[in-house]
Amino acid sequence: MPEISVRGLEMPESPIRKLAPLAAAAKQRGIKVYHLNIGQPDLPTPQVGLDALKHIDRKILEYSPSQGYLSYRTKLVDYYAKYNIQVTPDDIIITSGGSEAVLFAFMSCLNPGDEIIVPEPAYANYMAFAISAGAKIRTIATTIEEGFSLPKVEKFEELINDRTRAIMICNPNNPTGYLYTRREMNQIRDLVKKYDLYLFSDEVYREYIYTGSPYISAMHLKGIEQNVILIDSVSKRYSECGIRIGALITKNAEVRKAVMKFCQARLSPPLIGQIVAEASLDAPESYYRDVYDEYVERRKCLIDGLNRIPGVYSPIPMGAFYTVAQLPVDDSEKFCRWCLETFNYEGETVMLAPAAGFYTTPGAGINQVRIAYVLKKEDLERALVVLSKALEAYPGRTELR
Amino acid sequence: MPEISVRGLEMPESPIRKLAPLAAAAKQRGIKVYHLNIGQPDLPTPQVGLDALKHIDRKILEYSPSQGYLSYRTKLVDYYAKYNIQVTPDDIIITSGGSEAVLFAFMSCLNPGDEIIVPEPAYANYMAFAISAGAKIRTIATTIEEGFSLPKVEKFEELINDRTRAIMICNPNNPTGYLYTRREMNQIRDLVKKYDLYLFSDEVYREYIYTGSPYISAMHLKGIEQNVILIDSVSKRYSECGIRIGALITKNAEVRKAVMKFCQARLSPPLIGQIVAEASLDAPESYYRDVYDEYVERRKCLIDGLNRIPGVYSPIPMGAFYTVAQLPVDDSEKFCRWCLETFNYEGETVMLAPAAGFYTTPGAGINQVRIAYVLKKEDLERALVVLSKALEAYPGRTELR
Numbered sequence: 001m002p003e004i005s006v007r008g009l010e011m012p013e014s015p016i017r018k019l020a021p022l023a024a025a026a027k028q029r030g031i032k033v034y035h036l037n038i039g040q041p042d043l044p045t046p047q048v049g050l051d052a053l054k055h056i057d058r059k060i061l062e063y064s065p066s067q068g069y070l071s072y073r074t075k076l077v078d079y080y081a082k083y084n085i086q087v088t089p090d091d092i093i094i095t096s097g098g099s100e101a102v103l104f105a106f107m108s109c110l111n112p113g114d115e116i117i118v119p120e121p122a123y124a125n126y127m128a129f130a131i132s133a134g135a136k137i138r139t140i141a142t143t144i145e146e147g148f149s150l151p152k153v154e155k156f157e158e159l160i161n162d163r164t165r166a167i168m169i170c171n172p173n174n175p176t177g178y179l180y181t182r183r184e185m186n187q188i189r190d191l192v193k194k195y196d197l198y199l200f201s202d203e204v205y206r207e208y209i210y211t212g213s214p215y216i217s218a219m220h221l222k223g224i225e226q227n228v229i230l231i232d233s234v235s236k237r238y239s240e241c242g243i244r245i246g247a248l249i250t251k252n253a254e255v256r257k258a259v260m261k262f263c264q265a266r267l268s269p270p271l272i273g274q275i276v277a278e279a280s281l282d283a284p285e286s287y288y289r290d291v292y293d294e295y296v297e298r299r300k301c302l303i304d305g306l307n308r309i310p311g312v313y314s315p316i317p318m319g320a321f322y323t324v325a326q327l328p329v330d331d332s333e334k335f336c337r338w339c340l341e342t343f344n345y346e347g348e349t350v351m352l353a354p355a356a357g358f359y360t361t362p363g364a365g366i367n368q369v370r371i372a373y374v375l376k377k378e379d380l381e382r383a384l385v386v387l388s389k390a391l392e393a394y395p396g397r398t399e400l401r
Numbered sequence: 402m403p404e405i406s407v408r409g410l411e412m413p414e415s416p417i418r419k420l421a422p423l424a425a426a427a428k429q430r431g432i433k434v435y436h437l438n439i440g441q442p443d444l445p446t447p448q449v450g451l452d453a454l455k456h457i458d459r460k461i462l463e464y465s466p467s468q469g470y471l472s473y474r475t476k477l478v479d480y481y482a483k484y485n486i487q488v489t490p491d492d493i494i495i496t497s498g499g500s501e502a503v504l505f506a507f508m509s510c511l512n513p514g515d516e517i518i519v520p521e522p523a524y525a526n527y528m529a530f531a532i533s534a535g536a537k538i539r540t541i542a543t544t545i546e547e548g549f550s551l552p553k554v555e556k557f558e559e560l561i562n563d564r565t566r567a568i569m570i571c572n573p574n575n576p577t578g579y580l581y582t583r584r585e586m587n588q589i590r591d592l593v594k595k596y597d598l599y600l601f602s603d604e605v606y607r608e609y610i611y612t613g614s615p616y617i618s619a620m621h622l623k624g625i626e627q628n629v630i631l632i633d634s635v636s637k638r639y640s641e642c643g644i645r646i647g648a649l650i651t652k653n654a655e656v657r658k659a660v661m662k663f664c665q666a667r668l669s670p671p672l673i674g675q676i677v678a679e680a681s682l683d684a685p686e687s688y689y690r691d692v693y694d695e696y697v698e699r700r701k702c703l704i705d706g707l708n709r710i711p712g713v714y715s716p717i718p719m720g721a722f723y724t725v726a727q728l729p730v731d732d733s734e735k736f737c738r739w740c741l742e743t744f745n746y747e748g749e750t751v752m753l754a755p756a757a758g759f760y761t762t763p764g765a766g767i768n769q770v771r772i773a774y775v776l777k778k779e780d781l782e783r784a785l786v787v788l789s790k791a792l793e794a795y796p797g798r799t800e801l802r
Contacts, residue, residue, distance in 0.1 A: 001627045001653065002566060002599050007534075008509040008659030017467060017665045044460045053462075053673070056454060059445045061643040061677065066418055096497050096645065099667040107533060108409040112513060128666030132508060133408075134535060165403060198403050226402045241464040242672025244497065244645075252402070258409030264418045265529030266500040270671045271643025272454070276462065 010131050015124050015357025016370075022340035023351050031344050034375060034383035037336075037353040039174065039321065041239045041374045043294060045280070046287050049238060052279030056272065064271045066263040068094020068247075072278040076247070079281055083206060085219045085230075091249055093259055094269045098204050098233030098246035099125065105229045105248055106133035108258035109198050114165040116200070119150060121324060121358035121365055123174045123202065138164075139360045144326055144368065147315045148178040153187050160191075166198035167191065169218070172205040175358050175370040176324045177317020179213055189221040192228075199224060202231040204246075205320035207288060208295055213318060225251045236321070238280045239291075243273030295321050298373040298380055305384035306371070309391060311398075314371075321373050324355055324365070330396035332356065332369045338394060345389040348382070367398070411532050416525050416758025417771075423741035424752050432745050435776060435784035438737075438754040440575065440722065442640045442775045444695060446681070447688050450639060453680030457673065465672045467664040469495020469648075473679040477648065480682055484607060486620045486631075492650055494660055495670045499605050499634030499647035500526065506630045506649055507534035509659035510599050515566040517601070520551060522725060522759035522766055524575045524603070539565075540761045545727055545769065548716045549579040554588050561592075567599035568592065570619070573606040576759050576771040577725045578718020580614055590622040593629075600625060603632040605647075606721035608689060609696055614719060626652045637722070639681045640692075644674030696722050699774040699781055706785035707772070710792060712799075715772075722774050725756055725766070731797035733757065733770045739795060746790040749783070768799070 016038050023033050044050075067073070073089035080087050095101040102125070110116065112134030118126055120139035130137045138159045142148040156167075167188060172179045180188070192199045201218030209215050218228045233246035248259055263269075299316075303323060306314040311328030329335040333354035343349055355368035373380060391397060417439050424434050445451075468474070474490035481488050496502040503526070511517065513535030519527060521540035531538045539560045543549040557568075568589060573580045581589075593600045602619030610616050619629045634647035649660055664670075700717075704724060707715040712729030730736040734755035744750055756769035774781060792798060 001655075002510065002597050004509055004655050004659045005512050005515075007512070008656075008662070011659065011662035011666070013662055014467075014665035017668075020466070038464070040464050042461065045462045049462070050460070053457060054455060059451070060443065061446045061450070061454075061641045063439070063441050063642040065421070066415075096671075097668060103667070108405055109403065111406050111408070112535065114406075125666045125668075128662065132663070132666070134513065196403050240462045242462040242669065244669070244671045254402075254405050255409075258405045258412065261409070261412035261414055261529065262533070264415035265412070265526045265533070266504070267418075267498060267526075268643065268645070270497075270645045270674060272673045272677075273671060276673075 007131055012124060012127055012357065016353045019336060019340060019351065022337060026340045026349060030347065032348040033340070034348065034350045034379060034386065036371045036375070036383060037351045039236060039372045039374060040241055041236065041321070042376060043239045043291055045239045046283035048282045049240065049276045049280035053272070053276050056275060061271055064268045064274060066268055067260060068092070068269050069274050069278065072274050075278055075281050083215065083217060085217050087249055091251055091256070093248045093256060093263060094274060095246040095248055096266070096269050097235065097244040098202065098231050101231045101246045101248035102126065102200070102202070103129045103132060104259045104262045105200055105231065106130060106135055107262055108255055109229070110135040110165055113163055115161070115163045116166040116168050117156060117159050117164060118168045120360060121175050121355060123170050124357045126168060127360065137360060141361060141364065144313070144315060144324060148173065148176040148324070150180065150184045150187065153191065156191055160195055164195065164197065166200055168200040168202070170202040172209060172319025174205065174320050175322045175355065177320045177322050179209055179211065179318035180216065181213065182216060185216045185221060189224055192224045197227060199228045200231060201228060204231070204233040204236055207237050207292065208321055209319040210296055210299060211318045229255060234277045234280065238277070238283065240276060240280065243276050244270050245273040245277040295373065297377055301377050301380050302371065302373040302384070305381065309384070309388045311391065322370055324368050324370050326368050328391060328398050329367055329394060330398055332367055334396055335394055336369065339390050343390050343393060345386045348386050350383050350387050350390065408532055413525060413528055413758065417754045420737060420741060420752065423738060427741050427750060431748065433749040434741070435749065435751045435780060435787065437772045437776070437784060438752040440637060440773045440775060441642055442637065442722070443777060444640045444692055446640045447684035449683045450641065450677045450681035454673070454677050457676060462672055465669045465675060467669055468661060469493070469670050470675050470679065473675050476679055476682050484616065484618060486618050488650055492652055492657070494649045494657060494664060495675060496647040496649055497670050498636065498645040499603065499632050502632045502647045502649035503527065503601070503603070504530045504533060505660045505663045506601055506632065507531060507536055508663055509656055510630070511536040511566055514564055516562070516564045517567040517569050518557060518560050518565060519569045521761060522576050522756060524571055525758045527569060528761065538761060542762060542765065545714070545716060545725060549574065549577040549725070551581065551585045551588065554592065557592055561596055565596065565598065567601055569601040569603070571603040573610060573720025575606065575721055576723045576756065578721045578723050580610055580612065580719035581617065582614065583617060586617045586622060590625055593625045598628060600629045601632060602629060605632070605634040605637055608638050608693065609722055610720040611697055611700060612719045630656060635678045635681065639678070639684065641677060641681065644677050645671050646674040646678040696774065698778055702778050702781050703772065703774040703785070706782065710785070710789045712792065723771055725769050725771055727769050729792060729799050730768055730795060731799055733768055735797055736795055737770065740791050744791050744794060746787045749787050751784050751788050751791065
């Protein structure tokens with residue numbers, strides 16, 4: 001039997017999805033599971049998107065252009081203009097989810113052995129895409145104690161060597177909910193410029209910023225226009241995770257040319273998803289406002305609730321719909337497994353994402369979890385009760401700090 | 402400005418899609434273009450699939466499981482059983498098109514520098530996915546003169562060295578329409594067994610076999626069950642190229658485990674596409690028969706018509722809906738460009754895929770094109786007239802052979 005590839009062995013399992021079989025087994029046993037592990041909002045898709053789906057009147061579900069429909073790309077230009085991101089339809093390449101945008105960016109910009117600096121904790125799949133491309137992620141630590149703010153520029157420079165080719169950020173951040181400040185974004189800009197790096201900027205949560213702070217896109221930064229590659233997705237914006245529509249956007253024509261070759265190889269992004277996503281751009285202002293207001297409520301509910309549980313600490317996330325919280329447990333992965341395999345409170349349990357999978361530093365995040373506040377408030381409140389009972393009962397509970 | 406990756410430079414442009422901008426420009430000038438370049442059937446998607454699309458009654462277009470819906474995988478088991486392919490739902494992983502299945506198979510099974518033997522001409526995107534994975538395609542020549550039959554086993558063995566890890570076939574073949582015989586399949590089986598290779602078998606055209614010859618799946622071959630990875634897609638079977646639903650199927654649990662990590666990283670295959678594909682499995686027998694009968698007609702129309710044009714030669718393809726034909730031209734890419742840029746006959750022209758892009762041997766296929774018979778008979782007949790006029794007028798025409 002031939003061996004599988006080294007890459008296949010090195011690929012991490014998703015910290016978000018790998019416990020899914022345990023959750024399925026718990027459900028089989030009749031346990032209700034509150035899914036706080038995954039960024040799958042329970043909020044409705046915009047009605048205009050659902051209507052467009054119902055009204056598809058094609059006889060053939062044919063290929064779309066490899067770059068994505070021009071009509072959709074044209075309409076996206078106006079969407080980005082609202083955020084003061086000035087692009088043309090040519091700058092935009094539609095991808096199968098933001099995931100494919102990250103993969104193609106890495107494939108097009110990085111050689112095997114090249115290094116990407118990523119603040120950790122980081123979205124775990126960046127690691128998977130880096131391994132796919134043979135590139136190496138070098139993480140720069142941010143800590144829960146400092147609210148996940150970026151360390152000083154010197155810490156970045158310590159990591160930069162002749163294989164460093166890129167910095168990658170997620171802003172607002174998944175998993176921490178952190179929003180980069182003007183000072184931090186300028187610091188990144190200066191590094192990118194000084195060392196002529198690519199800046200991959202995943203900004204799929206731009207709708208969800210809860211403080212008065214401004215959203216600063218990597219595409220707002222002056223002087224590094226040719227270095228920036230914006231990663232986007234409609235998954236979270238419109239509760240359309242399943243349609244697999246993302247985008248890779250850059251002013252760099254050489255990068256677009258390379259990315260388009262990967263796009264041609266996979267033929268086209270999903271046809272129906274593009275139709276739904278294009279229609280969803282016409283969602284009324286009230287849709288965005290309602291969704292936003294809902295997350296504001298949920299954030300308050302979750303963070304207050306977490307910090308009331310003895311031994312639990314969560315900073316207040318400024319954006320996205322996640323937080324990384326510290327639990328009074330020996331090992332959060334053991335705890336998460338135990339919640340699904342052993343524990344229930346009145347027939348219910350919680351599923352969380354062990355945070356160690358978002359760090360590359362060994363031991364980092366061992367007692368942390370990522371929690372997504374994507375459930376409605378009553379469910380979140382109930383999940384907090386169940387979590388608190390679980391922490392009381394868990395045999396690996398540690399001393400309160 | 403940072404450089405793009407070597408891989409980004411090496412990626413081939415799609416021979417099928419790279420001339421698309423010229424076709425778009427021709428259409429802008431009011432020229433009607435007959436698309437014989439791309440395997441985009443004009444036949445309708447099954448009504449059951451279209452109905453399922455219309456009846457989607459979800460409020461949230463959510464993620465599906467990374468492996469694809471169990472209900473769909475379960476139903477596929479019966480579909481494959483009709484072809485005497487015995488699999489379980491666990492053996493099946495749903496992908497974003499057959500393309501992703503090829504990419505993940507290469508990523509999971511091949512290390513950078515590993516070699517795959519592929520008979521040429523071959524589907525051009527295998528090359529792109531090999532480059533993505535850092536693997537190397539070594540081609541074994543088949544020729545139009547010999548009807549693209551496989552060379553003797555010795556020719557394969559000449560290519561096998563300690564980096565050889567796999568053989569890849571497409572059966573029935575894209576681009577040639579060739580169908581591997583029992584003898585050829587046994588020859589491949591013996592090689593796979595002797596050298597413990599993977600066998601990647603792309604069988605997306607199994608519905609379209611026009612001779613009395615049996616379809617022999619790689620999964621029918623005894624003794625290499627752990628080596629075979631089947632690539633599939635609903636694109637051609639149901640005229641559903643746009644929904645991006647394919648599958649990777651293997652009895653090898655280690656391979657599935659590795660592939661699943663790539664699947665988790667990209668989260669999930671398209672949700673809506675899976676709903677449509679699952680419903681399409683209920684297409685009545687009459688759907689398959691009508692589509693089949695239509696291709697039989699078109700094949701006859703195209704091949705007869707081609708061979709009537711002076712200087713043109715096409716073997717009779719036994720399956721799929723392509724043929725590779727030889728034209729009396731200096732360079733088929735120049736000819737294809739000229740058809741789109743310069744030529745028209747009564748306001749019409751043809752778009753063909755230059756065949757050189759399906760070969761890796763320099764100079765091979767220089768006067769060949771791939772032609773897809775995916776247009777209705779009247780259009781095919783008219784396209785043949787236009788092609789014949791183009792060949793008369795083309796300045797780079799060569800002597801008749």
